[in-house]
Amino acid sequence: MTEKKLHQQSVRYIKGVGAVREKQLNRLGIQTAEDLILFFPRRYEDRRGLTSLAKLRPETTVSLLVRVVAVEKRQTSRKGFVIIQGLMTDGQDFLRAVWFNRKGLERLLTPGKEVALYGPIDWKYGHLQITNPEFEIIEEGESPESIGQVVPIYPLTAGLHQRWFRKLIRFCLDNSPFIFDPLPDFLRLKHAFPPLYDSILEMHYPQGRESWKKARDRLAYQELFVLQTGMALRRGERSRLAEKAPILPESGRLKERFLKEIFPYPLTEAQKKVSLEISQDMALNIPMHRLLQGDVGSGKTAVAVLALLQAVEGGYQGAFMAPTEILAQQHYYRLHSFLEPLGVSVVLLIGSLKNRARELTLQKISTGEAHVVVGTHALFSDPVTFSNLGFAVIDEQHRFGVLQKNALRAKGANEGQAPHILVMTATPIPRTLTLSVYGDLSVSVIDEMPPGRTPIQTRWLKKKEEGRLWAFIRERCSARERIYWVCPLIDESETLSVASVTERYEYLKKLFPDLNVGLLHGQLPSSEKETIMRSFARGHLDLIVSTTVIxxxxxxxxxxxxxxxxxxxxxxxxxxxxxxxxxxxxNQSYCVLLSNPTTREGVERLKVMCATTDGFKIAEADLRLRGPGEVCGVRQHGITDFRVADLLKDRSLLDMARKDAFSLVECDPRLSEEQGLLDYVLRTVGKNLELAGIA
Known part of the structure; x- marks a missing residue:
């Protein structure tokens, strides 16, 4: 290896790799020497105990140290398929070893060679045999690496073997130049963490359970600390660079009138608490960046309306941004019914607006005649000029890119002034994931449902049981209730036995000729989707067959x-x-899961759905089953791709890392005393956290 820093050293130029192996390693995400030494085992095998051949028993897995007596290669009737048979001895007894299709192995296992074997013992053809064992040829004066110790097992791709990979790891560790430790010394000493190199070595070659746990916790904390340091830097940089926000008074007559005259329900205690947090933020001249979490039906829209009214009464415009046109239209109708009676003008700006309507809407926005603007990504476009935007709601955070949110932020009331921003999500997010993905935002949670809501009953039916639904559907429709039927794909697929929404629509139309059945999917024009949803909402359709656009x-x-x-x-x-x-x-409502799951995870998902309607419990289960990188679409950010840290298991480490990181950045806002840490943060998480301006 060269004297380059580990993260600059291509894995291709490590001894024993080359171009072919490089491609195989790249498939594992290993590009550099740093990637290699931080590629940790998936599990370990305890091979410390050597077994004598006299004590072998069938259906056991053993470590052996033997000598080769004889080796034979046999061709089989299958073209190109060979069997290698070896006779082994420990000086007292003999054992047959068999390998399938390991061409060239007979040239390595020559008689007299000392060999370490690890594999399963079975009774075959009247004698004991070890089948497809892992082997290591022991040269004179050497000690075996594959037996006599706890051996790491790595998650490798096709073409790479454990024995070769272990040797590569050992070579890299033995010949590595200085490994930079991003943890400040005072934090490592504060938490009694072992040095970085020792921790990495322990992860590959554990010396004991306790020492391995200390090493593992140290590395998990380091990953979390680096991410949280990036979060703290981003929040600090935003505060330093941010334009002032408009000061919007906390209370006003519009909010009081809305709650007394328009909104038909009393606010829950959770809604009151969250609304106060938002209101107090908006009364400051510091731009609010707050995440509002709430389960389906918890009343987030009412909270957003109160914030919009606070902006309007303060003399500013509000924006409400939805990820799709159909959702923007839904929000527009609701906000229009809420706000127009109060004298608050609400307009809708979406891409499908006709030219004349669009021009008129843009004029109302630019003159300030429109108090609240509801829209999609159309709100980001250059022609949209707000008169004095002071507050924006972004619905469903993970559906918008950072650039889109920045574009909306740039449309603040005046030059040098940014709007307050409230991000809403109906997808409950586990607290650990909230801190990791949205760690630079303030967080409010509506953890209480409005009273009087009857829990939805959920049932799982196998596909062959779908006939049980027909009478039930007729019964519900005769009671003037309506049915959703959701399918995952639009077109037929030869490789996936997934229902086609169009096929299901035709089937249900024939099955229920007396019912009005509608079809809805993402490929329909926006105007047609709107017409279908209005027909369904008004009762002109009894049953709607849809993709997940609903x-x-x-x-x-x-x-x-x-x-x-x-x-x-x-x-x-x-x-x-x-x-x-x-x-x-x-009315009592029902959810029917019609499915024949083929995986353990699929079965588990359906069981969780039948067991609870609590969105936060479901989010925790989703995190457990899919991992943080898939939950809430955060895989695109690359933020939660930890090598060691586990957001389910390491909650206390996350809290500790977050406290340490934010305290450090508070004392040293630009990390001028920790330049090495700053460089490491920028290199590892800076791009994903958009920290380029901090360097």
Missing amino acids: EVGVDVPQATVMVIEDADRFGLSQLHQLRGRVGRGG
């Missing part, structure tokens, strides 16, 4: 049944969102 936001109080076909192919959070489309009226 996942978020559509509010039809008379809808009481949600059938989700091939439910095991959806994530837990998505299943929970779909289920939340029913249960919005006073």
Whole structure:
């Protein structure tokens, strides 16, 4: 290896790698020497105990140290397939070893060679045999690495072997130049963490359970600390660079009138608490950046309306941004009904608006005649000029890119002034994931449902049992209730036995000729989707067959049944969102999961859905089953791709790392005393956290 820093040293130029091996290693995400030594074992095998041949028993896995007596290669009737048979001895007894299709092995296992073997013992053809054992040829004066110790087992790709990879790791560790430790010395001493090199060595070659745990915790803390340091830097940089925000008074007559005259329900205690947190933020001249979490139906929209009214009464405009046109339209109708009676003008800006309507809407926005603007990504476009934007709501955070959110932020009231921003999500996020992905935002949680809501009953039916639904569907429709039937794909697939939404639509139309059945999917024009959803909401359709375009936001109080076909192919959070489309009226509602799951995870998802309607419990289960990189779509950010840290197991380490990181950045806002740490943060998480301006 060269004297380059580990993260600059291509793995290709490590002794024994080369171009072919490099491609194989790249498939594992190993590009550099640093990647290699931080590629930790998936598990370990305790091979410390050597077994004599006299004590072998069938159906056991053993470590052996033997000598080769004879080796034979046999061709089989299958073209090119060979069997290697070796006779081994420990000086007292003999054992047959068999390898399948290991061409060239007979040239390595020459008689007299000392060999370490590890593998399963079975009774074959009247004698004991070790089959396809891992082997290591022991040269004179050497000690075996594959037996006599706890041996690491790595998650390798095709073409790479454990024995070769272990030797590569050992070579890299033995010949590595200085490994930079990003943890400041005072923090390592404070928590009694071992040095970085010792921890890495322990992860590959554990000396004991306790020492391994200390090393593992140290490395997990380091990953979390680096991420949280990046979060702290981003929050600090935002505060330093941010324009001032408009000061919006905390209370006003519009909010009081809305609660007394318009909104038909009393606020829950959770809504009151969250609304106060938002109101107090908006009364400051520091731009608010707050994440509002709340389960389906918890009343987030009412909280957003109160904040919009605070902005309007303060003399500023408010924006409400939804990820799709159909959702923007849904929010527009709701906000219009809430706000117009109060004299608050609400307009809708979406891409499908005709030219004349669009021009008129843009004029109302630029002159300030429009107090609240509801829209999609169209709000980001250059022609949109706000008169004095002071507050923005972003619905469903993970559906918008950072650039889009920055573009909206740039449309603040005046030059040098930024709007307050409230990010809302109906996808409950486990606290650990919230700190990791949204760690630079303040967080409010509505953890209480409005009283009087009847829990949705959830049932799992096998596909062959779908006939049980027909009478039930007729019964519900005769009671003037409405049905959703959701399918995962639009077109037929030869490789996946997934229901086609169009096929299911035709089938249900024939099955229920007396019912009005509609079809909805993402490929329909926006105007047609709007017409279909209006027909369903007004009762002109009894049953709607749809893809997941109805996942978020559509509010039809008379809808009481949600059938989700091939439910095991959806994530837990998505299943929970779909289920939340029913249960919005006073009638008992039902969710039917129609599925024949083929995986353990699929079965587990359906069991969780039947066991609870608590969105936060479901989010925790989703995190456990899928991992943090898939939950809430955060894989694109690359933020939660930890090598060691586990957000489910390491909550206390995350809290500790967050406290340490934010305290450090508070004392040293630009890490001028920790330049090495700053460089490491920028190199590892800086791009994902958009920290380029901090360097």
